[in-house]
Amino acid sequence: MDFTPLFHNFAKHITLTKTEEKYITSLLDFKIIKAKEFLVQQGEISKQSAFVLNGCLRGYTIDSEGTEHVLSFAPKDWWIADMYSLLSQKPGNLNIEAMVDTEVALISKTNQDLMYEKVPKLERFFRIIIEKSLVAYQQRLNDNLSLTATERYMKFCKTYPQLINNIPQKQIAAYIGVTPEFLSKLRAKQVKAK
Amino acid sequence: MDFTPLFHNFAKHITLTKTEEKYITSLLDFKIIKAKEFLVQQGEISKQSAFVLNGCLRGYTIDSEGTEHVLSFAPKDWWIADMYSLLSQKPGNLNIEAMVDTEVALISKTNQDLMYEKVPKLERFFRIIIEKSLVAYQQRLNDNLSLTATERYMKFCKTYPQLINNIPQKQIAAYIGVTPEFLSKLRAKQVKAK
DNA sequence: ATCATTTCTTAATCTAGGTTAAGTATTTTC
DNA sequence: GAAAATACTTAACCTAGATTAAGAAATGAT
Numbered sequence: 001m002d003f004t005p006l007f008h009n010f011a012k013h014i015t016l017t018k019t020e021e022k023y024i025t026s027l028l029d030f031k032i033i034k035a036k037e038f039l040v041q042q043g044e045i046s047k048q049s050a051f052v053l054n055g056c057l058r059g060y061t062i063d064s065e066g067t068e069h070v071l072s073f074a075p076k077d078w079w080i081a082d083m084y085s086l087l088s089q090k091p092g093n094l095n096i097e098a099m100v101d102t103e104v105a106l107i108s109k110t111n112q113d114l115m116y117e118k119v120p121k122l123e124r125f126f127r128i129i130i131e132k133s134l135v136a137y138q139q140r141l142n143d144n145l146s147l148t149a150t151e152r153y154m155k156f157c158k159t160y161p162q163l164i165n166n167i168p169q170k171q172i173a174a175y176i177g178v179t180p181e182f183l184s185k186l187r188a189k190q191v192k193a194k
Numbered sequence: 195m196d197f198t199p200l201f202h203n204f205a206k207h208i209t210l211t212k213t214e215e216k217y218i219t220s221l222l223d224f225k226i227i228k229a230k231e232f233l234v235q236q237g238e239i240s241k242q243s244a245f246v247l248n249g250c251l252r253g254y255t256i257d258s259e260g261t262e263h264v265l266s267f268a269p270k271d272w273w274i275a276d277m278y279s280l281l282s283q284k285p286g287n288l289n290i291e292a293m294v295d296t297e298v299a300l301i302s303k304t305n306q307d308l309m310y311e312k313v314p315k316l317e318r319f320f321r322i323i324i325e326k327s328l329v330a331y332q333q334r335l336n337d338n339l340s341l342t343a344t345e346r347y348m349k350f351c352k353t354y355p356q357l358i359n360n361i362p363q364k365q366i367a368a369y370i371g372v373t374p375e376f377l378s379k380l381r382a383k384q385v386k387a388k
Numbered sequence: 389a390t391c392a393t394t395t396c397t398t399a400a401t402c403t404a405g406g407t408t409a410a411g412t413a414t415t416t417t418c
Numbered sequence: 419g420a421a422a423a424t425a426c427t428t429a430a431c432c433t434a435g436a437t438t439a440a441g442a443a444a445t446g447a448t
Contacts, residue, residue, distance in 0.1 A: 063340035071332060084329045120314055127321040130328055135278045137331040138265060144338050145371045146257035149405070168425065177339045182405055184427055343435070362395065376435055378397055 001030045006051050006105050009077055013128045014121045023118060027111040033057070033098040040082050040096040045089055048108045049081035050074070055102025056167075059094050060174065070175040073099075073163060079129060099167060144177060150186055152176040195224045200245050200299050203271055207322045208315045217312060221305040227251070227292040234276050234290040239283055242300045243275035244268070249296025250361075253288050254368065264369040267293075267357060273323060293361060338371060344380055346370040 003025055010016055016024070029048075033039055039057060040046055050057065057074040059082070071094065074080035085092025086109055107115070115122050143152055156176055157164050164172070169187075170180040178186075197219060204210055210218070223242075227233055233251060234240055244251065251268040253276070265288065268274035279286025280303055301309070309316050337346055350370055351358050358366070363381075364374040372380075 061336055061340065067340070069336060069339040071336060083325060083332065087325060087329060116318070120317070123314070123317040123321055124310070127317050127324060130321060130324045131277060131281060134324055134328045134331060135281060137328060137335060138277065141331060141335050141338065142255055142263060142265060144335065145263040146255065146261070170425065179406060180426075181407080181428085185405090185429095188427075364395070373436060374396075375398085375437080379399095379435090382397075 002053070003028060003030075003105055005053050005077055009051065010122075010125055014125045016119070016121070020119050020121075024115060024122075027107065027115055029106040029108070031104050031106055033102045033104060035098050035100050035102075038095060038097050039080075039104070040085075040092065040094060042093045042095050043091050044085070046082040046085035046092050046094075046109075048106045049079060049086065049112065050096070050104040050106055052076055052078050052080070053103040053105060055104075056099045056163075057096055057102055057104070058099055058171065059096045061093050062095070068174045069177070070171055073160065073167070073175070075162065079133075099171075149176065149178045149182065150190075153178075153183065153186055196247070197222060197224075197299055199247050199271055203245065204316075204319055208319045210313070210315070214313050214315075218309060218316075221301065221309055223300040223302070225298050225300055227296045227298060229292050229294050229296075232289060232291050233274075233298070234279075234286065234288060236287045236289050237285050238279070240276040240279035240286050240288075240303075242302045243273060243280065243306065244290070244298040244300055246270050246272050246274070247297040247299055249298075250293045250357075251290055251296055251298070252293055252365065253290045255287050256289070262368045263371070264365055267354065267361070267369070269356065273327075293365075343370065343372045343376065344384075347372075347377065347380055 006028075007016070007021055031039075033055075039050055042062065052074050054076050056076070057080050058070055059072045059074070059080055060068045060070045062068055072080060080096060082092040082094035082096065084090075085094070089109075143155060147155070153172070153176055156172060169183060173180045173183040176183070200222075201210070201215055225233075227249075233244055236256065246268050248270050250270070251274055252264055253266045253268070253274055254262045254264045256262055266272075266274060268290075274290060276286040276288035276290065278284075279288070283303075337349060341349070347366070347370055350366060363377060367374045367377040370377070
């Protein structure tokens with residue numbers, strides 16, 4: 001139940017007093033999510049955001065054919081939530097699942113709104129991290145519109161070198177938007193090319 | 195040079211005093227961008243965000259093959275910027291072009307930072323609109339991963355009914371991620387189906 | 389009004405990536 | 419540590435959407 005990684009994360013963009021840190025801590029929950037268990041499942045109304053203290057989560061949807069699409073991986077020090085459901089308070093279509101046993105700090109929507117009132121600096125913090133997240137999604141959308149599968153895979157390898165050998169390939173396929181079979185074919189070709 | 199649509203936009207999420215409105219007005223620029231002229235071009239370092247008072251802008255990239263990809267349309271009352279370049283202060287790869295003669299309110303990055311200091315409520319305002327924008331991009335990425343071209347076209351028609359008959363089809367194609375020829379084929383099929 | 393430019397359509401042909409299926413690792417579980 | 423489940427590979431075949439090309443329609447400029 002050690003929230004220091006979270007406060008390090010805050011410190012990247014804002015400075016909090018000890019009192020503020022204590023206050024924020026009082027509004028947090030701590031949770032261990034076992035591998036393959038869910039933080040959020042589609043159809044639910046999301047009540048909280050998560051910060052990964054260690055381990056790794058992934059957020060994915062399942063389409064009408066039953067195919068999974070990974071919208072985000074959240075390794076240590078990343079934030080993840082079903083923003084759509086959290087903001088609209090309608091049932092979401094995101095599943096957030098632990099890839100390994102994962103420790104998270106949770107902030108309920110209610111407490112987050114409280115925090116914004118009591119510690120307005122946090123508005124800035126979340127504005128900044130959401131801005132960065134927005135840029136990343138714009139970039140990724142653009143990649144999906146303009147790059148080939150091979151190029152997207154190479155980019156993934158560059159962007160997430162720590163994940164590449166630690167997660168199942170089929171989940172990388174579900175992130176870059178190809179079938180596992182096709183990714184396998186791509187990789188075989190790349191190996192041969194060397 | 196009438197900024198009232200902008201203050202209506204602010205009023206959706208925060209309440210400003212007359213004094214604050216005057217202060218903010220002093221930090222804004224007004225500009226008319228003629229049809230086919232640019233607010234921002236790839237390679238430039240973005241210095242400002244734009245709010246569309248009337249008219250319509252579009253943000254697009256050009257890939258290595260010379261193909262355009264539309265990342266966003268910004269009709270009246272929308273915000274648009276090359277967030278990547280604005281935040282990183284590196285050369286961007288977005289082009290923001292007027293589709294018709296367009297009036298915009300501009301906020302320079304410097305003035306926006308000033309505004310945040312003087313009127314902290316604006317942190318909340320921008321946090322909220324960026325959150326919404328993030329949800330929209332996540333949704334769109336998911337659509338690109340999970341829907342067919344036909345489904346994406348139908349969704350576009352639902353989402354932007356006001357644009358559908360007012361912008362060139364090739365730009366809708368560049369938004370949903372197909373060639374103009376293929377979109378034309380899709381539409382011919384839909385008409386026949388009726 | 390006329391010519392030039394841009395947009396849209398149609399159709400033939402092509403290809404990146406999907407599907408199906410079967411076999412081979414690799415993990416997980418008890 | 420064996421059986422079961424999951425992940426990965428390979429290969430033949432298939433299809434949604436791309437490419438190329440040429441003509442028709444609409445829009446804009448003079």
